Amino acid sequence: MSDVAIAAPAARRFRLPPTLVMFALGWVGLMLATAFLADVLAPYSYTALDLRNRLAPPIGFGGVLIHPLGTDELGRDVFSRLIYSIRMSLLIAFGATLIGAALGTSLGFLAAHFRGLVEQCVMALVDFSASIPFLILALSVLAFFGNSLTLFICLLGLHAWERYARIARGLAISAGSQGYAAAVRQLGASPWRNYGRHVLPNIASTLIVSMTLAFPEIILLESGLSFLGLGVQPPETSLGSMVGYGREYLTRAPWILLSPAAVIVLTTFSVSVLGDWLRDRLDPTLR
Template identity: 80%
Template structure:
């Protein structure tokens, strides 16, 4: 037989994703590049003041090439602040997503392995966490303990951890009853080795999809809390804080608010599209 008849699955595996997913991948790659190269590509310092050019319009609306996206109420360059905000928001979102996934997956695997009273305690914590509105909890914690980047990231990391715990527990119990897990146990492997080296890799695809679905939620939560003044504090900046400051100048200088809002919408949309696509590709029941 020819190579053409032998390898049709390989050709299908390399098929390009749909156009919307491809757009999402390109946009997310652009945002990651901007976040990594922010110190190099920023035209000005995001805290530099230029009071002579306060509320200067962007290019295309009567502005000059000195400030591509205009300036804010203190003459700070909007493009420079947008680049720094992208870096800050993505750092917070990635850190919080990883923390939530680690906490939830660990507790889910622990419940699947120990069962009994330990499982009941984990499920009770899951139900308790799911019953509390996270935004109210975040407002209370930030108002009582003050704010710092580390506390903010850890607090956002508690968002949706119960989702990972439920998924990890259910999939681990199902995987533990399959033949390969029983065979490894009979060979004398410890429970930690069974769960970390054999069961976890088999359920990782579902957990990764859950992370891509939680990532845009955390971006929106960070934006909302920063918009309310309880997120990233000055002189640091984030996408949400830019929207919060720009709302007071919406009629006079809409570019202050529209630029970060545009980035928030496209980034969350892109991650959601990629998450849906990964779910369809990695879920064997949908093939």
């Protein structure tokens, strides 16, 4: 009986993820594979024109096989543009998420280490950043400084950095009061080694879950700014810019807008599901 009692919790702990999580894993994997293999998968360049098949419908609605998802107002293949848009949107989302996590975690560790005036300044900056509507800030910066891909990614990286700062500060203070961090300090380890080799690995699971929750928010922000014309600029393309261009042809050629919109919805939904699943798996208080 004891062996059965021990085996049952282990089986529950390592059971297969539910169907929804498996779908989310498969979709995210498909999007990553599409982004890495965009040059191989796309049948045409995203700027190639085919004016004879302008606004051609997709297959199943009277379209032709050479354009399976139809064409846009300039005869560009929607399927090819969708593939390259997935690459661009994921590049922006990954880059901005990493920038926000690195900035927020570094400032959180800084506040936890020095305390006092430094901590007060960091937390005041956190509160100030959280009080400003990010969309208004992004519109102001992009309208004043112009737009480039590097500036756009760095600007989106400022989204939700205060979330990482609060988490890193709180967990670093908690780790500092525990035995392992104090022992490392007493052995003469530098603050860089203490936080980088000992504190950070112990709080990484919480930060990873926070990143999975912020990732879909950045995708939606990129889509919204590109929809307004302040995101990715032509001739480059992204999911948001495809939706923005397709809105003018919603009644005549809805396939221009529906394909990238469906990808945005499924991608943000899948990443959110994975974030919730990781939180349940990595948080010991929920087991």
